[in-house]
Every structure is written in C-alpha cells, then in structure tokens.
Amino acid sequence: MSGAVVRAGWVDRLADRLREGRLVRIFSVFCGSRWRATILIVCAAVLSACNVGEYKFTEVEGRGGWRAEKERACMDSRAPSATVAEIGSITEEGTCGMDSALQVTALSNGTVVIGPTAKMGCPLAATLESWIAASVQPAAQAKFGSRVVEIKQISAYACRNRNNFGKELSEHAFGNALDISGFKLANGRSISVQGGWKGDAQEQAFMRQVFAGACSRFTTVLAPGSNIMHYNHIHVDLAKLAPDGSPKMCKPSIAGTPATATAVAPEPVPTAADAAVPPTVLPSGVAVPGAD
Numbered sequence: 001m002s003g004a005v006v007r008a009g010w011v012d013r014l015a016d017r018l019r020e021g022r023l024v025r026i027f028s029v030f031c032g033s034r035w036r037a038t039i040l041i042v043c044a045a046v047l048s049a050c051n052v053g054e055y056k057f058t059e060v061e062g063r064g065g066w067r068a069e070k071e072r073a074c075m076d077s078r079a080p081s082a083t084v085a086e087i088g089s090i091t092e093e094g095t096c097g098m099d100s101a102l103q104v105t106a107l108s109n110g111t112v113v114i115g116p117t118a119k120m121g122c123p124l125a126a127t128l129e130s131w132i133a134a135s136v137q138p139a140a141q142a143k144f145g146s147r148v149v150e151i152k153q154i155s156a157y158a159c160r161n162r163n164n165f166g167k168e169l170s171e172h173a174f175g176n177a178l179d180i181s182g183f184k185l186a187n188g189r190s191i192s193v194q195g196g197w198k199g200d201a202q203e204q205a206f207m208r209q210v211f212a213g214a215c216s217r218f219t220t221v222l223a224p225g226s227n228i229m230h231y232n233h234i235h236v237d238l239a240k241l242a243p244d245g246s247p248k249m250c251k252p253s254i255a256g257t258p259a260t261a262t263a264v265a266p267e268p269v270p271t272a273a274d275a276a277v278p279p280t281v282l283p284s285g286v287a288v289p290g291a292d
C-alpha cells in the first residue's frame, strides 16, 4: 500500500459514494422508491443548510474556569496587532462565549489572512500563529516554493453543540476551535483540504505535513478520513486534556507521506511589513461546518 494512503476504512468509502451521486440509489433501498429517497435527502439537506439544531442545547455544561485562566494569560502576553481586534466578552445561550474575544482578519503580522474574518479566543489565535510559523509556511515553501497568504475557514466561534445535534457543547462554542477548508499561496494557487488531501503528490505531502504539525500543537485534530463530517476540512481545537494529559485526538492515523513529493525552490521569506492579502470568496455549497 502506498504510504500516501490514509486508512479511512468505511467512512472514506461512504463519503466517496455520496460524492459520486449514489446517495439516492442507496436510500432507495430503505425508502422503497427513488422519489421517496430524493425527498428525504432534500429535506435533510435543507435542515442541514439551515443549521437546525444549532441552538438546541440538550445539556448545559459549565464554561470551566480553566478557559478564563488561559484566556487571561494569553491576553496579558499578546502583542497588539492591526489585524486582530479585541472585541470584548461574548455571552450567549447556555455557557457559550468568551471573556475576551478576538476578531481575526489576519495573523502572522498581517501576512496570513484568515478568510472570512473569524471570531476566536486568544489561545487559539496564538496557537494558530505558532502552527503557521513552524509547520504551514515551511511545508508550503518546501512543497510549492511559495508561502501561504490565506487560511480559509468555514467555522470559527459558533454557539452550538458538537456536530450540531450532539449533547455536548462544541469547542467552537468557546472560540476554541477552527475548521480549516483550504490554503491560498502567494503565487495565486489555492489548495482545498477536500481536493488536496487526496490530490497530487505535492498537495498530499503538504496536507500531511500541516496535519502532523497541527497534531503536535492542538489537542484535537480531525481531518478527512476521521469521520464523514470532516471530508472537506481540518478541525483543530484546544480542548482541555485529562489530568493525566490524555487523550489527545489526532485522526485519521496516517501511514506515511508520499515518497514522490519533491521539494521545490523556495521564494524569499516575507518580512513583517508585508501587507495582508484580501481574502478570497469561498466556493458556496461545499462547506459542511459544524462537526466538532
């Protein structure tokens, strides 16, 4: 088996079938006819698009003092940035929110746009910056000879439960998670998580490198192959670890990186004075934010 192959099992196979348009045929078996299956699928899609269940909490959990402590320590040490605005506390239904929310237009001295602009907590923003510097930019330079100028996201702060219908609040509900759907390079190339995860050798190598780097910094990382909800994005969060430091979730398990991926000549390293690049518009109708 190629080292590039992710061992996703039945989850990946089902996702592939959905993408290939076999959904109606599959559901027809259970519904008795194709038109019944079609109606069922359309209703499910409409409910999903409307984010039904987003605010229907079935369980109230405390925000936890550890979140406030981490936020405070991070805010005390962060340097002001023209592309990261402090917007104060957010309090919503249940225990959603943050004591000190940030509105992030770009990170890394304004050189890496977060598109669209995202609300998140200070610890998440700080960890994203360290991940960008240590993993994302080196991987982009090595695999594409260009730096990342934009990280595309499909869900940042959102007051909701896990998977929208789950019982526990998502880390998104505390500004402690980001769903990353793609990367844009300085040379104009865009790599989506959905396409690049099983893309050409360079794209796969880039995705595996940024994924591995994320797993060493965030406490939860879920990429394509981890479950059917993550076919088009990488979820990263800073959920609290157990007292013994576990578990740390990093899925899927990866056999290795493509041996055929070759390095290309890097472009000059940018300076802090580089201006932020305007965000691009995400393709509509493909994003499935809301998992975890």
Ligand SMILES: [Zn+2]
Pocket: 155, 172, 177, 178, 179, 235, 236, 290, 291, 292
């Ligand atoms: Zn997520």
